[in-house]
Amino acid sequence: MRLQDVYMLNVKGLARGVFQRVTGSAVTDLYSPRRLFSLTADDCFQVGKVAYDMGDYYHAIPWLEEAVSLFRGAYGEWNTEDEASLEDALDHLAFAYFQAGNISYALSLSREFLLYSPDNKRMARNVLKYERLLADSPKQMVAEAVIQRPNVPHLQTRDTYEGLCQTLGSQPTHYQIPSLYCSYETNSNPYLLLQPVRKEVIHLEPYVVLYHDFVNEMEAQKIKGLAEPWLQRSVVASGEKQLQVDYRISKSAWLKDTVDPILVTLDHRIAALTGLDVQPPYAEYLQVVNYGIGGHYEPHFDHATSPSSPLYRMKSGNRVATFMIYLSAVEAGGATAFIYANFSMPVVKNAALFWWNLHRSGEGDSDTLHAGCPVLVGDKWVANKWIHEYGQEFRRPCSSSPED
Numbered sequence: 344m345r346l347q348d349v350y351m352l353n354v355k356g357l358a359r360g361v362f363q364r365v366t367g368s369a370v371t372d373l374y375s376p377r378r379l380f381s382l383t384a385d386d387c388f389q390v391g392k393v394a395y396d397m398g399d400y401y402h403a404i405p406w407l408e409e410a411v412s413l414f415r416g417a418y419g420e421w422n423t424e425d426e427a428s429l430e431d432a433l434d435h436l437a438f439a440y441f442q443a444g445n446i447s448y449a450l451s452l453s454r455e456f457l458l459y460s461p462d463n464k465r466m467a468r469n470v471l472k473y474e475r476l477l478a479d480s481p482k483q484m485v486a487e488a489v490i491q492r493p494n495v496p497h498l499q500t501r502d503t504y505e506g507l508c509q510t511l512g513s514q515p516t517h518y519q520i521p522s523l524y525c526s527y528e529t530n531s532n533p534y535l536l537l538q539p540v541r542k543e544v545i546h547l548e549p550y551v552v553l554y555h556d557f558v559n560e561m562e563a564q565k566i567k568g569l570a571e572p573w574l575q576r577s578v579v580a581s582g583e584k585q586l587q588v589d590y591r592i593s594k595s596a597w598l599k600d601t602v603d604p605i606l607v608t609l610d611h612r613i614a615a616l617t618g619l620d621v622q623p624p625y626a627e628y629l630q631v632v633n634y635g636i637g638g639h640y641e642p643h644f645d646h647a648t649s650p651s652s653p654l655y656r657m658k659s660g661n662r663v664a665t666f667m668i669y670l671s672a673v674e675a676g677g678a679t680a681f682i683y684a685n686f687s688m689p690v691v692k693n694a695a696l697f698w699w700n701l702h703r704s705g706e707g708d709s710d711t712l713h714a715g716c717p718v719l720v721g722d723k724w725v726a727n728k729w730i731h732e733y734g735q736e737f738r739r740p741c742s743s744s745p746e747d
């Protein structure tokens with residue numbers, strides 16, 4: 344349902360195994376699978392029922408509609424794996440329409456139900472009730488159900504976020520802007536002079552750069568393998584506490600440098616590229632994150648925005664910068680979206696994204712609001728190295744100007 348909302352996918356398509364975005368009359372394929380895997384009537388019923396049980400008729404109705412339509416088409420055929428039947432789907436769909444205010448449709452579905460189970464007393468009572476309601480106020484007959492998407496206060500940031508996720512990171516790039524350039528980064532560092540890293544400047548304010556092939560295939564595999572046994576549901580800082588929340592769905596693990604020499608090698612490489620001190624306590628351990636289908640991280644800041652944040656327990660200041668490595672490709676979805684900066688970065692396997700979270704004044708840069716879009720197909724791995732303010736005094740000198 345999250346995927347449906349964020350990517351504007353239509354249920355009919357999803358049920359057939361295609362990922363189509365439908366806006367007005369325009370249909371765009373967001374992903375073309377090599378094989379179509381369609382859902383059964385029972386699959387659609389089960390999805391619809393999850394929404395139905397939460398009282399979310401906005402999502403329940405299209406899935407139950409699809410279930411009813413597929414069950415009708417296969418009436419008389421019995422699939423041994425099915426838990427539900429046409430009657431179950433009609434029953435739930437009728438009640439969902441009643442709740443949504445469309446009584447005449449609730450009535451006709453209930454009558455259809457009675458054709459198959461004429462002895463059902465509860466449904467017979469419902470039919471009488473709907474008939475009476477319609478007789479009392481025939482206006483209901485034409486009442487079109489307009490149900491709002493639940494739990495979503497209308498937010499400008501949400502529209503921008505979802506729009507950026509939908510482009511899958513393919514919004515036009517500004518090749519004409521000379522300040523957004525590519526280069527071989529050496530940073531006057533002996534390691535990099537021997538083996539420069541391809542750098543792509545993505546954005547200036549906030550400053551975001553992508554380092555291509557920051558890790559190789561073997562290193563990416565190795566890091567995922569080291570983290571795998573330790574993965575746990577991710578948490579976020581809330582006040583002084585760490586909480587599991589719906590707006591961050593993933594698993595993660597922290598890898599201390601002593602776990603494997605490869606982590607020290609990576610630290611050296613990050614330090615060489617950024618010129619920053621990433622030795623503890625000036626940077627956190629490497630956080631490896633794994634998102635499954637539907638996994639996401641809604642718009643947030645990496646830096647602390649409250650002085651009571653657990654981030655300050657390291658006593659090395661706020662998170663001045665983020666160095667995020669893409670350890671896997673993703674088949675569809677999963678872009679990193681910068682909401683106010685208005686761009687999204689598609690997952691580039693083995694590349695690393697770097698940005699400053701704080702201005703030189705130490706003030707949080709509110710333009711760094713960013714998100715991990717939901718994974719539509721495949722799975723996504725990233726690794727975060729969060730670099731703190733202390734230790735960087737001579738590497739990124741401060742300034743009192745709020746713009747710097």
Ligand SMILES: O=C(O)CCC(=O)C(=O)O
Pocket residue numbers: 632640645677678679680713714715716725727
């Ligand atoms: O997964 C992403 O693309 C972003 C992850 C992120 O922002 C985070 O882990 O703080």
Ligand SMILES: [Fe+2]
Pocket residue numbers: 643644645713
């Ligand atoms: Fe983040």
